[in-house]
Amino acid sequence: MISLIQRVSQARVDVAGLTIGEIGxxxxxxxxxxxxxxxxxxxxxxxxxxxxxxxxxDAGKMNRSVQDTGGGLLVVSQFTLAADTSGGNRPSFTNAAAPDDGRRLYDYFVAQARAAHPDVKTGEFAADMKVHLVNDGPVTIPLTVR
Structure with missing residues (x-):
């Protein structure tokens, strides 16, 4: 699985003009x-x-986790993270899971996150989402788990 993590001071996701998930x-x-x-x-x-x-x-060092701070998680599905651009200028998404598998694993991930952390909000799988965020730092970290 691939993830892109952004430390935020706030973030929200809108679908069809309505906010469906929001964190501080x-x-x-x-x-x-x-x-x-x-x-x-x-x-x-x-x-x-x-x-x-x-x-x-307290010393200004990056030394605390989201669990330590009690911060929120806004989990958004993004199949484009699997983009392969090695073959030209048009990305290929053949490495992304099939939609049914992607939804199953996304739903599983969200359920596990909610079981482990008190503040979890989400986007909507396969929806046209507008993601708004204020990146804090900025801190953006790619994670891949094989």
């Missing part, structure tokens, strides 16, 4: 299932995200 300080988590991914990769990715020490401690 925390992490915007863009997540993509690739062909062959399993629940084991989703679990491993979630643990990494929840323990990733990218929030400042």
């Amino acid at each position: 300080p925390g992490l915007l988590v863009l997540v993509c299932a690739e062909r062959g991914d399993t629940e084991a990769q989703a679990d491993k990715l979630l643990v990494k995200i929840l323990k990733l020490r990218i929030f400042s401690d």
Whole structure:
């Protein structure tokens, strides 16, 4: 699975002009299932995200996790993270999981996140979403779990 993590002071996702998920300080988590991914990769990715020490401690060092800070998670499906641009200027998305598998793994990831963390909001799988964020830092970190 692939994820792009952005530390935010706030973020929201809108569908058809309505806000469907919104957080204050925390992490915007863009997540993509690739062909062959399993629940084991989703679990491993979630643990990494929840323990990733990218929030400042009292000394100003990135030494605290989203769990330490009690920040929110805004989890948004994004199959374009699987883009392969090696063959030219038009990205190929053949590495992305098939839609049914992608939805299943996204739903699983969200359910596990909600079981492990108190503040989890989401986008809508396969919807035309508008994601608004204020990147804090900025801090943006790609994560891949195989």
